[in-house]
Amino acid sequence: MVHAFLIHTLRAPQAQDTGLCRVLYSCVFGAENSPDDPRPHGAERDRLLRKEQILAVARQVESMCRLQQQASGRTLMDLQPQSSDEPVPLHEAPLGAFRLAAGDPFQEPRTVVWLGVLSLGFALVLDAHENLLLAEGTLRLLARLLLDHLRLLTPSTNLLLRADRIEGILARFLPHGQLLFLNDQFVQGLEKEFSAAWPR
Amino acid sequence: MDLLQTTLCSPKCPEQLQFLCAAILRERSPADSLSLSWDHVQSSQQLSLVASVLLAQGDKKEEVRSVGQHAFRVLESRQPEGPSLRHLLPVLSKVTHLAPHTLHEDQTNLLSKRLVEWLRYASVQQGVAHTSGGFFSTPRARQPGPVTEVDGAVATDFFTVLSTGQHFTEDQWLNVQAFSMLRAWLVHSGPQGPSAPDAGDRSEPEGSTLSVLSAASTASRLRPPRERLRDKAFEYCQRLVEQSTRRALRRGDADLQKACLVEAVLVLDTLCRQDPSFLYRTLSCLKALHVRLCGDPARARALLPIAQFFLSHGEAAAVDSEAILQHLFTRVPCELFHSPMLAFEFVRFCGDSLPLFGRNLDILKRSFPNLFKLLAWNSPPLTSEFVALLPWLVDASTAVEMLHALLDLPCLTAALDLQLRLSPAASERPLWDTSLRNPSCLEASRDPEFQALLQHLLRAKASGTVQRLAPLHQLLQPMTSCARVVQCAEAVPTLLQAFFSAVSQFADGALTNQLVLVLLERRDSLYQVPQYEARVHRVLSSQLLALCALHPSLVVDLAKELLEFVGSVSSVHSREAMLAAVAWAVGEYLSVSWDRRCTVEQITRFFEALEALLFEVTQSRPSAALPKCPPQVIAVLMTTLTKLASRSQDLIPRVSLFLSKMRTLAQSPAPSPVHGEEDAGAICTRATELLTLLKMPSVAQFVLTPSAEVSEPRYHRDANTALPLALRTVSRLVEKEAGLLPG
Numbered sequence: 001m002v003h004a005f006l007i008h009t010l011r012a013p014q015a016q017d018t019g020l021c022r023v024l025y026s027c028v029f030g031a032e033n034s035p036d037d038p039r040p041h042g043a044e045r046d047r048l049l050r051k052e053q054i055l056a057v058a059r060q061v062e063s064m065c066r067l068q069q070q071a072s073g074r075t076l077m078d079l080q081p082q083s084s085d086e087p088v089p090l091h092e093a094p095l096g097a098f099r100l101a102a103g104d105p106f107q108e109p110r111t112v113v114w115l116g117v118l119s120l121g122f123a124l125v126l127d128a129h130e131n132l133l134l135a136e137g138t139l140r141l142l143a144r145l146l147l148d149h150l151r152l153l154t155p156s157t158n159l160l161l162r163a164d165r166i167e168g169i170l171a172r173f174l175p176h177g178q179l180l181f182l183n184d185q186f187v188q189g190l191e192k193e194f195s196a197a198w199p200r
Numbered sequence: 201m202d203l204l205q206t207t208l209c210s211p212k213c214p215e216q217l218q219f220l221c222a223a224i225l226r227e228r229s230p231a232d233s234l235s236l237s238w239d240h241v242q243s244s245q246q247l248s249l250v251a252s253v254l255l256a257q258g259d260k261k262e263e264v265r266s267v268g269q270h271a272f273r274v275l276e277s278r279q280p281e282g283p284s285l286r287h288l289l290p291v292l293s294k295v296t297h298l299a300p301h302t303l304h305e306d307q308t309n310l311l312s313k314r315l316v317e318w319l320r321y322a323s324v325q326q327g328v329a330h331t332s333g334g335f336f337s338t339p340r341a342r343q344p345g346p347v348t349e350v351d352g353a354v355a356t357d358f359f360t361v362l363s364t365g366q367h368f369t370e371d372q373w374l375n376v377q378a379f380s381m382l383r384a385w386l387v388h389s390g391p392q393g394p395s396a397p398d399a400g401d402r403s404e405p406e407g408s409t410l411s412v413l414s415a416a417s418t419a420s421r422l423r424p425p426r427e428r429l430r431d432k433a434f435e436y437c438q439r440l441v442e443q444s445t446r447r448a449l450r451r452g453d454a455d456l457q458k459a460c461l462v463e464a465v466l467v468l469d470t471l472c473r474q475d476p477s478f479l480y481r482t483l484s485c486l487k488a489l490h491v492r493l494c495g496d497p498a499r500a501r502a503l504l505p506i507a508q509f510f511l512s513h514g515e516a517a518a519v520d521s522e523a524i525l526q527h528l529f530t531r532v533p534c535e536l537f538h539s540p541m542l543a544f545e546f547v548r549f550c551g552d553s554l555p556l557f558g559r560n561l562d563i564l565k566r567s568f569p570n571l572f573k574l575l576a577w578n579s580p581p582l583t584s585e586f587v588a589l590l591p592w593l594v595d596a597s598t599a600v601e602m603l604h605a606l607l608d609l610p611c612l613t614a615a616l617d618l619q620l621r622l623s624p625a626a627s628e629r630p631l632w633d634t635s636l637r638n639p640s641c642l643e644a645s646r647d648p649e650f651q652a653l654l655q656h657l658l659r660a661k662a663s664g665t666v667q668r669l670a671p672l673h674q675l676l677q678p679m680t681s682c683a684r685v686v687q688c689a690e691a692v693p694t695l696l697q698a699f700f701s702a703v704s705q706f707a708d709g710a711l712t713n714q715l716v717l718v719l720l721e722r723r724d725s726l727y728q729v730p731q732y733e734a735r736v737h738r739v740l741s742s743q744l745l746a747l748c749a750l751h752p753s754l755v756v757d758l759a760k761e762l763l764e765f766v767g768s769v770s771s772v773h774s775r776e777a778m779l780a781a782v783a784w785a786v787g788e789y790l791s792v793s794w795d796r797r798c799t800v801e802q803i804t805r806f807f808e809a810l811e812a813l814l815f816e817v818t819q820s821r822p823s824a825a826l827p828k829c830p831p832q833v834i835a836v837l838m839t840t841l842t843k844l845a846s847r848s849q850d851l852i853p854r855v856s857l858f859l860s861k862m863r864t865l866a867q868s869p870a871p872s873p874v875h876g877e878e879d880a881g882a883i884c885t886r887a888t889e890l891l892t893l894l895k896m897p898s899v900a901q902f903v904l905t906p907s908a909e910v911s912e913p914r915y916h917r918d919a920n921t922a923l924p925l926a927l928r929t930v931s932r933l934v935e936k937e938a939g940l941l942p943g
Contacts, residue, residue, distance in 0.1 A: 176293065185364040
């Protein structure tokens with residue numbers, strides 16, 4: 001099961017360290033049980049803790065992506081398609097995984113699978129023993145859908161204001177964090193349903 | 201907040217708005233003022249949204265239980281199988297995952313029964329398109345055909361996730377969802393063993409909810425739902441394995457086949473754990489699968505769950521998993537080290553299966569060179585994994601070889617890059633570092649002399665021998681600027697720490713001696729990545745001291761080598777850390793109290809070597825090529841000389857002379873001072889202290905060569921023992937001396 005899905009900014013590997021990594025969208029499927037903290041803490045603190053956890057993951061993903069890009073000698077801009085009509089070749093986008101130990105930052109050990117597309121990073125936070133092949137496929141699928149339906153590559157879209165669409169896509173393709181074994185035809189069927197319910 | 205809640209629950213709200221409300225409510229979770237009720241929830245999609253908000257609250261008020269109970273109530277009610285259940289299953293799956301203990305026995309039985317239906321008895325005809333009517337719609341809808349396999353052929357057996365068609369029926373959707381949650385459900389819904397027929401508890405299933413087919417296909421007496429589910433799950437997995445042999449027409453389907461293979465093996469593993477009667481059939485199926493996969497590098501990732509299966513169940517089935525493990529550890533890392541996901545999964549497999557290896561742990565230990573290839577190529581994500589794995593890999597017979605391999609890890613990275621460039625297999629895009637085009641070493645590496653060294657570096661198993669790779673370091677010099685090599689070099693100090701902390705758990709005197717010899721030998725024979733040598737030296741010097749503390753007698757054992765080391769250090773530059781460590785170790789442990797074999801000659805020889813070194817260091821003028829020696833090293837050398845002198849007292853006059861010369865030198869306001877003012881002051885102070893101490897040789901001996909009893913607290917508390925007395929005497933004398941010194 002997926003614990004969380006997030007989209008965040010990726011800075012180019014050669015850029016200076018100005019600016020911070022920003023989480024553009026995050027969705028946590030069900031909450032972790034609150035840690036055994038004897039002090040009474042309010043809901044505000046829990047909310048803040050969750051945000052911090054997601055931000056910590058985003059930062060780690062960013063540095064992993066940057067290191068992988070540097071090691072292979074490529075830049076993220078290599079992925080830019082020739083024209084805006086062509087699909088972004090997602091099978092060549094950098095993809096990786098790493099483990100988060102218990103307590104750092106989530107209570108239980110988790111695995112993160114990430115994908116870097118141009119200036120955006122997509123990440124799935126999974127439980128410790130998940131089918132990573134399926135997670136990889138799902139992540140690529142989500143990235144492709146989000147890029148297509150939100151037209152993330154055209155300069156005028158604003159991702160932050162279109163969170164409801166992202167919710168719609170997630171509700172169909174990753175309901176409650178359940179990874180689905182969808183073959184191509186199922187994906188097409190779900191996509192048609194989504195386009196019908198959410199006209200552009 | 202209330203407005204959002206009411207909007208969410210209102211029946212006529214458009215979908216987009218509902219989603220938005222749910223998302224906002226989730227963002228504000230956990231919220232104390234939330235008060236969603238189930239009364240107004242109409243459709244199951246609404247239920248799903250409400251559930252998502254409630255599940256995000258953190259289970260302070262047992263929200264998970266209430267969601268689960270409500271969802272099950274909907275499941276139990278006799279609603280027609282409309283679109284409703286599609287939204288319900290993920291909720292149930294999530295609840296099971298978060299809080300499995302909140303479900304009752306009959307609820308789990310109910311869901312197991314329904315899962316059996318959906319998995320096994322979904323329709324094999326394609327669904328009808330939802331046409332909205334139109335000008336050209338025919339009055340009689342065309343009969344949809346049967347579902348197809350991924351290669352286009354007509355489906356030969358029941359429907360699975362690898363069956364395709366133009367449109368899908370509702371139960372086919374449920375089939376997909378049921379399989380997606382199957383493994384988690386099997387694990388969480390009660391890991392009971394092969395059930396003894398629980399006669400009294402089992403209530404006869406309501407005949408009307410079960411389709412006629414399922415009742416007819418089972419044996420005369422209906423087995424408990426959990427067992428039936430296991431049977432059907434087994435059939436499903438077997439069918440998936442068969443379906444994965446077909447050649448998919450679309451790329452997405454090919455990827456799905458791989459994922460399904462992995463999942464099928466994982467489910468089979470779970471089934472065999474819960475009910476060992478499946479073991480026999482599974483073994484034959486998996487052995488055949490393994491043979492098929494061995495020749496297919498694109499599906500190598502599926503070999504890992506198979507290996508794990510054989511490790512878990514091999515004992516029970518009296519099957520030797522050795523051959524499978526040998527193939528896995530020998531072939532896979534060599535060929536596929538460059539795939540980050542495979543590397544990660546491989547290392548996770550090693551980490552997770554450690555308790556299962558048993559007799560086969562030897563295979564893991566001997567394959568460390570291959571495992572290091574994965575690490576060398578993908579160091580950032582795998583470093584922390586290896587730090588946890590190293591204690592299991594380290595073995596007395598391979599420790600020395602492993603230390604050399606760790607020190608040569610960046611060189612391994614460069615060699616792997618070279619190997620990729622030279623390999624004839626063309627891939628769609630280059631896997632090596634594309635920012636470095638055609639390094640000059642490419643041609644030179646074809647030389648047979650280098651080939652032999654490269655083969656040793658790229659070996660798959662521990663060879664038991666060690667080869668000096670210095671020529672290779674020089675050959676691969678152009679590649680030291682590669683980003684990947686630099687990343688690997690940054691990871692090595694951490695790995696060395698982990699290695700030494702693992703080794704010191706079991707190393708005996710002989711092994712420790714060997715390791716220290718490696719440290720001394722390799723100090724100037726490292727791959728020259730920028731800053732690598734300095735970092736490694738720092739780690740090696742601290743580890744040297746740690747090893748000496750564990751086995752103090754090694755100073756006497758290796759006296760010859762240590763003496764050589766001290767004598768051969770012509771310039772202190774870039775060797776400060778190691779030199780300081782060696783000098784300190786000699787000062788501490790070269791005495792009769794630590795090792796009876798220590799002789800006066802040895803002490804004298806070390807003394808002379810160190811004295812000569814210190815003399816050279818302080819007399820030579822600093823220049824661009826030889827920067828000045830740091831004052832810490834000078835202080836350590838002075839202290840060591842004093843310690844040695846306190847043990848062999850005829851050296852005392854020489855030391856005193858030397859120390860007073862040092863003091864004069866430090867105090868002199870020379871036009872181009874060798875050291876800054878602060879440093880000079882520190883040296884001067886230390887020289888003074890040591891000189892004063894030497895004026896009372898027996899006290900010096902006490903202070904500088906304390907016996908082992910010093911570590912006992914009683915030694916210090918007892919006011920009659922000599923040490924406190926000695927200290928008081930010394931401090932009074934030092935105060936007097938300080939008063940006597942010229943201004």
